Amino acid sequence: MYRWISVCVAPLCLSLVWYFPFIWCLFYLLCLSLFIVIAVFALTLWGHVALSSPHQTSLFLLDKVEKDVRQIEETLKEDQSNWPHTTKKTHLPVIFGRTVDSQLQLLIDYVLRDFVARWLKELSHKPEPVIDKFKEHVWGGVQNLYERLLRVDAEKLLASDMVTKITQHFERIRIARSCAIELNQPPVFALAPHLMSYDTELHYLRQISELIIMFLMPRCYSLAPASHLMREILACKVLQPAIDLVTEPDYINQKIIQYLEAQKEVDAMHVRTHEYAKTFEDYIRLINSCNNVDTLKRLRYDIVTQIMQATTLQNVKRAKGVDIEVIEKSGSQNVSRQQIADAKKLKRYINQLTIAKAECETALRKLGWDGAFPTVESDSKTLPLHKIMESVTGRRYLSMFLETMCSQGLVGFWMAVEELRHSPRSSWHQLGAEIFYTYIRSPSAEIKVDKDTRKRMEAFLLGDKGPEVFYEVQDTVVDTIQEKYYHSFLLSDHYTALIAELATEEANKGKDITSDRSPIEDRQLSNESVSSAESVAGTIHLTEHSTYARRKLDELQERHNNKIQALAALRASLKPESPALAMLANEVEKLAGEQMRLEAHLARTDTWAEHLGRWRASVHSAEIIDESKPPQFVIVVHMAEQESMTDEERPEQITTGWVLLRTLNEFQELHRKLRPMCAELKNLELPTNSFKFLFGKNDRNSLEKAKILIQKYLEFVLEDDRLNQSEALYTFLNPSSEYLKQGDLPKKNKFSFSTLFKSTSSEATNRSSQEKEQFTHLSADEDEISLYLDGNGSDNNSKSMTSSLRGAGAIAEERDSIAEPLYALLSEVFDMRGVFRWLRKTLVTFVQITYGRTINRQIKETVTWLFSEQMLHYYISVVLKSWWPGGTLSENTSNRNFQDKEHTCTLARQQLTESVVEALASLVGAQAAARGAHKLYYTLQDTTHNKQLFYELFELVLLEVFPELKRYQ
Known part of the structure; x- marks a missing residue:
């Protein structure tokens, strides 16, 4: 409508302007006036600004701005000064163990130094705090990865899924080659889509990197800039170079040669070529020709260990009268010729070892080794092993030493069998089952027994035989410690610390015997009453309370540590929902509570002795809990405040105290014990048990009267200097004293596997x-x-x-159900598909004869060994030596010439064939082993095939570690 109105009005306006020019003049005059007004206003404003004085900011605002600037500068300076300290204070939590964690942290430091700090220094003024914070986040990601790996079924992943993938890989290669031969064409091998080109592979690695960052790193790294940066670093700088390196045939050949040569060197070092003079010269030449510091250090360590073993054997023979020096001087014929010949041979053997040790140290110094060689003072008295095992302190230090060698279970087994030896017959099966599951059946068990011994243990668990087999294995464990670890323990710092602590204990024990008596005993003997001294002579002293409790606390801590070790072993052996784990965890909690009660008792004993004579007791209330039982009195024990002391002089533990319950019979028993010590005590009145408590007013009145009488009695006893220092009063007012006066700690229902057998x-x-x-x-x-x-x-x-x-x-x-995928792989590699059942029986027999156990058990132990701390340390060390030899990032090894690669290829094929034939000739035959070795070798010489297999295995690991991805399959 407005459109039509405007169309009609416009011609009308134009016609009016045309026929009446005066209207146009008015409009023109109006526009000109408006323009003149605006121009005058603008010129006036410009003239005012131009002619005015310059603008000045107020002093108040300037001071405020300068103050804010100074505060910002001071804050920046404080942050910069604190950066070096924050880097020193960073403490990362332990994940795998001290040894593995140190290697892993070194690997992370190298990665951050060479792949992050190199470009971060150009973008940041102080990159150290950023790198340290990033390292903490990376370590948190490693911890998250470790927690996820704990939930992975390693046996299924390695022994089943991965072996099946490798078998399928060999099958596809065989089928592709056979089809190529039939069709007379080059073999066609189906590859994954992401291996078609370099860009697709890099895109695939970027996707994997994003998943890893999303699942492992903190949420702040999921933001777009940080996520893209981390993705590029992980995919382009870490994953792709690593995959290219490990799938390169030349790198694989080099690692094959290095591993096989290292194995040959280790096998050669285990041969004792220095026992006789003829081979001893060869051994000396071997030492002098060795240029490896690590090898010489290991040789010296073995020589020192053998010297100590031989010296110990020589001392034992001397104690039996076979001393070659005495025999040569006196000419005695009481010893047989064979014993004399053995003694001469042993002396000659020690002399040769001493010469070899000196040559080894000389060779080490020539190579620049300036480390100190540990020695043991010959004049010091060496503790025999049985003395160390009988002492709680000795066992603790020996266990700490064996822990460094991953063999602390030997001491734990000895202690568990010792407990079995001294336990009643009713506890035999319960303790025996616990020992069996903790130290024998565990996949990571350090104590290896043969099949017959294991059968005897199982027969004992089933009630068919006695526990004598455990005692025999205990003797074997002692012999193992004596032969393998005892002499090294004598050279360690743990033995030095043990000797120092034993010397301190002996000094304290002598001081306790020869020095002044305990405060209670001194004060009691200072009293004039002879009856007081006679009564004290028949009681347990307060120091004996403390000594007995501390001894019990040490034993309890030892038991608690054993239970924790058993729980850890069973968690690695049984399913998480197993009732055995719940029962043992409950036992650990009970022992922890018992340990806390003992520690509280020791604290009360020390506090009582420190403030002896200044304790008071108040009867808070008297209650009848059960009508059939006598009333119980709630007593609050506390320290008395001395009015003469000022606030500063009062003891700090003025609020120390505890609450306990006592019955009237216990008060009367205390009265009988204290009566010979004080004649005035006979005049005090205690409530009797003759009255009957009834419901109503009389009931409450009787309780109040009894409460008043008992309060008066306690006040008199605690204010008397003769009575408040007595052991009987301390026993009465300490809630745990009667519990600790017994010869042994109260027997609890221990963790019973025999009950578990019966129930399940x-x-x-x-x-x-x-x-x-x-x-x-x-x-x-x-x-x-x-x-x-x-x-x-x-x-x-x-x-x-x-x-x-x-x-x-x-x-x-x-x-051998777990080994079925392994049978299929062996059949495929060694071309034995038609004799599968024969191969299966042969392999079962081979493993049974070689390792003394079933193939399932051997596979489980092998998988456990592959993920042990020792092997994790080896894996990280291989990565460090491959990428950072000498601590610096290695250059690209692809610049090796063709002749070097061919030489490495030929040498790797030769050594791999010899090794496989030597290991499996008795299983599959020499010809089949050689064919399988050639097939394995030539399969590894194709980079594309290696990458295909690597990515298939990598995807398996990702699906197990990140089960959230299975929904997208």
Whole structure:
């Protein structure tokens, strides 16, 4: 509508202006006037600004701005001055262990130094705090990765999934080559889409890097700039160079040669070529020709260990009368010629070892080794091993030393068997089962027993034999410690600390015997009353309370440590929902509570002795808990405040005290003990048990009267200098004294695996007995019992029943079920697909003869060993030596010429073939082993095939570590 109005009005206006020019003149005059007004206003404003004085800021605002600037500068200076200190204070939590963590932190430091700090220095004035904070975040990511790895089934991942992938990889290569031969064409191998080009592979690595950052790093790294930066660093600088390096055939050949040569060197060093003069010269030449400091240090360590062993043996023979020096001087013939010849040979052996040690130290000094060689004072008295094992302090230091060698379980086993030896017969099976599951059946067990010994232990757990087998293994453990670790322990710092602590204990013990008596005893003997001295002579002194409690505390700590070790071992052996873990965890909590009660008792004893004579007790209330029981009095024990002291002179522990419950019978027992010490005590009145408490007013009145009488009695006893220092009063007012006066700590219901057997496996036990009757001619039932004790037969009773009815063949198949993917891989590599059953039986027999255990058990122990702290340290060391030899980032090794690569290729093929044939000739035959070695070698010479296999295995690991990705498969 407005449009039509404007169309109609516009011609009308134009016609008016045309016919009436005066209207146009008015409009023109109006516009000119408006322009003149605006121009005059602008010129006036410009003239005012131009002619005015310059503008000056007020002094108040200037001072405020300068003050803010100074504060900002001071804050920046403080932050800069604190940066070096913050870098020193960073403390990363322990994840894998001190040894592995130190290597891993060194690896992270190298990565940050060479891949992050190099460009960060150009962008930041002080990059150190940023790098330290980034290292903390990376370490947190490593900790998150470790927690995820703990939830991964390593046996399934390594022994099943990965082996299956490797088998399929070899099958695809074989099929591609056979098809190429039939079609007379080059082999066609199907690759993953991300391996088609360099860009697709890099894009794939970027996606993986984003997933790793999202799952492991803090949430702040998920933001776009930080996420892209971390993705590029991880994908382009870490993952891609690492994958290119480990899949390069030349690098693989070099590592094969290095590993096999190192194994040959280790095997050669274990040969004792220095016992006789002829080979001793060769051994000296070997030392002089060695240019490796680590090898010489290991040789010197072995020589020193053998010197100490030989010297100990020589001392033992001298104690028996076989001393070659005395025999040569006196000409005695009381010793046989064989003993004299052995003594001469031993003396000659020690002399040769001494010469070899000197040559080894000389060679080390020539190579620049300036480290000190540890020595042991010959004039000091050496503690025998049995003395160390009998002492709690000695066992603690020996266990600390063995922990550095990952063998602390030896001491724990000895202590557990010692507890079994001195325990009542009713506790034998319970303790024996705990020892078996903790130290024998654990995958990481340090104590290895043969099959017969293990069967005897299992028979004891089933109630068929006695515990003598544990005592025999205990003697074997002592011999192992004596032969392998004792002499090294004598050279260690732990032994020096043990000697120092034992000397301190001896000095304190002598001081306790020869020095002044305890405060209670001194004050009691200073009294004039003879009856007081006679009563004290029949009581336990306060110092004995403390000594006994401390001894019990040491024993309790030892038991608590053993229980914690058993719980850790069972967590690695049993399922998380196993009732055995819950029972043992409950036992650990009970021991921790018992330890806390002992520590509280020691604290009360020390406080009582420190403030002796200044204690008071108040009867807070009297309660009848049960009508059939006498009333109990709530007593509050506290320290008395002395009015003569000022606030500054009062003791700091003025609020120290405790609460306890006592009955009327206990008060009367205390009265009988204290009466001979003070004649005035007979005049005091205590409530009697003759009255009956009734409901109502009389009931409350009787309690109040009894409370008043007991309060008066306690006030008199605690204010008397003869009575308040007595042991009987301390025992009465200490809630834990009666508990500690017993010869042993109260027996608790210990963790019972025998009960667990009865509760969870009664049907299985009956079934086992029936199977023994049906298959008495077979030895496979014993292996089935072993599998049941290993925890393989308690999950599904029906499955175990059906397997038992299949006979010995089915049982034998279950014993190597984990190894089935391994059989398929061996069949594929060594071209033995038609003789699968024969290969299976041969491999089972081979492992049984070689390692003395079933193949399932051997695979489990191998997987555990692959993830042990020692192997983790080895993996990180290999990465450090490969990428950072000498602490500096290595240059690209692709510049090796063709002749060097060919030489390495030929040498690796030769050594790999020899090694495989030597190891597997008795299993698959020499020709099949050689064919398999050649097949394995030539498969590794293709970079594309290596990358395909690597990415397949890498994806398996990612799916297990990050199970959230399985939903997108």
